Amino acid sequence: MDWSEGETVLGDTRDGCHHAHAHAHVHAHGTNLSQQPKKRPLMDDSSSWDIVKASQFGVLERCKELVEAGYDVTQPDKENVTLLHWAAINNRLELVQYYVSKGAVVDQLGGDLSSTPLHWAIRQGHLPMVIHLTRYGADPSVADGEGYRALHLAILFQHLAIAAYLMAKGQEVDGPDSNGQTPLMLAAQKIIGPEPTNFLIKNDASVSAVDKVNRNTPLHCAVLAGNVDAAHILLEAGASVDAENVNGHTPIDLAHQVHSPLLVHMLTHIRQERIQTGSRCLRTVSRYKVFLQFLLCTATFGSAGAILDMDSESWLLKGSLLCCLMGVVNLISRRFGTSAFRSLLPASTLMASVFWMLVTWCVWFLPDGPSTTLQALFALTATGLLYYYLRTCRTDPGVVRATEEEKKKVGKNVLVLAEAGCLDPRIFCTSCMSKKPMRSSHCFCCDACVARQDHHSIWTNCCIGARNHRYFVLFLFFLMLTGAWMFYGCVTCERLHLFRVCDGGVV
Known part of the structure; x- marks a missing residue:
C-alpha cells in the first residue's frame, strides 16, 4: 500500500506500519498546523459511511453524527485500531480534537504492532499531528510492539524535524528503547546515509553508549550492518575502535566477520593514525599537507613521464620501473597519509597535471617556434585557468x-x-x-x-554555490581551452618530428 503525501489511508491497514517500517514510502506532510491534507472527491454520499471510513476521509460532521448516536470512541474496530489511530495516520487534526473531547484514550495501543496514535503519526511524518497529540497528553516514552519509542521511530524513518521537536520536549537523545538500543545505534544499524547519524552526534548523542544485550557500541552496530557512512561519521566523532562487546569483539573483529575489506581498512587505518597522532612527522605533514600533496603528485607524474620517455626499447623494464614508482607512492601515502591529507588528492592531482602541461608547452612546444600570437593566446589561457581556479577555491561559495x-x-x-x-x-x-x-x-x-549549492567539487576541495559558481564555470572553460592548446601542441610537434624524419633528419 502506498501512503503518499496527503492521501487518505483506506482498506486493511492493520500492518500499515509494517509497510512504513520496511521502506517508508512516506514524506513529511507539511508543518503548518492549519494545513490539512486534501480530501479525495467523495465518490458517494458520506451520510451512508461507517465511522471508520468517515474518520479516514476526515468527514467531521458524519463522525459527530455517529458519536452522538452512541458510538463509543474508545472502541477498537475489528482490526484492533481505534478511531484516534485513523485520524492520526491521516493527519485529521479536527477529528483528533473532537475524539479526545469525547473521551478517546490518547495512548491506546492498537494494530498489529501495538502502536499508539502518536507512533502512527510519527511513522507518517505528520509533525502537526505529533504536536497536536502531545498537547493532549500523548506520552513519547511509550514503546510499541517492536520496542520502539517515539524518538527512535522519528530517527528510524528519518523525520528529523519530529526528532528535534521530541528532544525539545524532553526526550533524551541517548534514551534506550525496550531492547536497550539508543537512537544512534538504530541510525548506525538501519539507515544508509549520513544525515540521521550526523544529526544525533550534533545533538550530543554518546558514541560510547552500549546496548543491554550484546554491549555493542554504535560503531559495532554500524560495522555489523556494513554502514560505511555511519562508521565514518562515528570515527570522526571519536568512537573507539578498541571497545569490546560482551563477546570480546572489537569493531575491527566484526568487520572481519562480515567480510568487509573497506571497513577493515578504514578501522585499521584510524587505529594506526590515532597511535601516531603525536609524532612530529605527522604534525609536519598536517601543517604543510597542501604543499606536500602537490609535491608528491608532481613528482609522481614527472617520474612516470620520464620512465615512459626512456630511450630503452624494453617495455618490461619500463613496466617494472612504473610498478616500483607506484609502490613507493603507495608506501608514502600509507605511512604519512591522514584522512585530511587524502582528501586533497584529487585537487592536487589536477594542479600537478596543469603544472606539467605548462612545463611541456614551455620546454617542448615553445622552442619549435609558434607564432607570437599563439604564444600570447596560450599565455592568456593559462593565466585565466590559474586565476579562476584560485578564485573558485578562495571565494566563499555562500x-x-x-x-x-x-x-x-x-x-x-x-x-x-x-x-x-x-x-x-x-x-x-x-x-x-x-x-x-x-x-x-x-x-x-x-x-x-x-x-544555491550546485555540488561539492573534489577537484577544488570546496563547494560550488551562489558566490563562486561563475568562477567555477570560467575555470572549466579555460581548462578546456588549455587542453585544446595541448592537443594542438602535440599535433604540431608530431608533424614537425615526422617532417624532419622524412627530410633525412635525425630522430
Whole structure:
C-alpha cells in the first residue's frame, strides 16, 4: 500500500506500519498546523459511511453524527485500531480534537504492532499531528510492539524535524528503547546515509553508549550492518575502535566477520593514525599537507613521464620501473597519509597535471617556434585557468553562517518554531540547527549549509554555490581551452618530428 503525501489511508491497514517500517514510502506532510491534507472527491454520499471510513476521509460532521448516536470512541474496530489511530495516520487534526473531547484514550495501543496514535503519526511524518497529540497528553516514552519509542521511530524513518521537536520536549537523545538500543545505534544499524547519524552526534548523542544485550557500541552496530557512512561519521566523532562487546569483539573483529575489506581498512587505518597522532612527522605533514600533496603528485607524474620517455626499447623494464614508482607512492601515502591529507588528492592531482602541461608547452612546444600570437593566446589561457581556479577555491561559495548564540537560541526555541511551522526541512536545517535561505542545501563535506549549492567539487576541495559558481564555470572553460592548446601542441610537434624524419633528419 502506498501512503503518499496527503492521501487518505483506506482498506486493511492493520500492518500499515509494517509497510512504513520496511521502506517508508512516506514524506513529511507539511508543518503548518492549519494545513490539512486534501480530501479525495467523495465518490458517494458520506451520510451512508461507517465511522471508520468517515474518520479516514476526515468527514467531521458524519463522525459527530455517529458519536452522538452512541458510538463509543474508545472502541477498537475489528482490526484492533481505534478511531484516534485513523485520524492520526491521516493527519485529521479536527477529528483528533473532537475524539479526545469525547473521551478517546490518547495512548491506546492498537494494530498489529501495538502502536499508539502518536507512533502512527510519527511513522507518517505528520509533525502537526505529533504536536497536536502531545498537547493532549500523548506520552513519547511509550514503546510499541517492536520496542520502539517515539524518538527512535522519528530517527528510524528519518523525520528529523519530529526528532528535534521530541528532544525539545524532553526526550533524551541517548534514551534506550525496550531492547536497550539508543537512537544512534538504530541510525548506525538501519539507515544508509549520513544525515540521521550526523544529526544525533550534533545533538550530543554518546558514541560510547552500549546496548543491554550484546554491549555493542554504535560503531559495532554500524560495522555489523556494513554502514560505511555511519562508521565514518562515528570515527570522526571519536568512537573507539578498541571497545569490546560482551563477546570480546572489537569493531575491527566484526568487520572481519562480515567480510568487509573497506571497513577493515578504514578501522585499521584510524587505529594506526590515532597511535601516531603525536609524532612530529605527522604534525609536519598536517601543517604543510597542501604543499606536500602537490609535491608528491608532481613528482609522481614527472617520474612516470620520464620512465615512459626512456630511450630503452624494453617495455618490461619500463613496466617494472612504473610498478616500483607506484609502490613507493603507495608506501608514502600509507605511512604519512591522514584522512585530511587524502582528501586533497584529487585537487592536487589536477594542479600537478596543469603544472606539467605548462612545463611541456614551455620546454617542448615553445622552442619549435609558434607564432607570437599563439604564444600570447596560450599565455592568456593559462593565466585565466590559474586565476579562476584560485578564485573558485578562495571565494566563499555562500556558506550560511550562524553564531553560537543564534544556534543556542534556535535550539531553545525548537518548540516555538515547530508550532509556527518553521521546522520545514526547506527552511530549517536539522544538521546546523538554524534557518536557511530557500534553495540552499547542507553539504556534509563542508558541514555547512550553502546558498544555491550546485555540488561539492573534489577537484577544488570546496563547494560550488551562489558566490563562486561563475568562477567555477570560467575555470572549466579555460581548462578546456588549455587542453585544446595541448592537443594542438602535440599535433604540431608530431608533424614537425615526422617532417624532419622524412627530410633525412635525425630522430
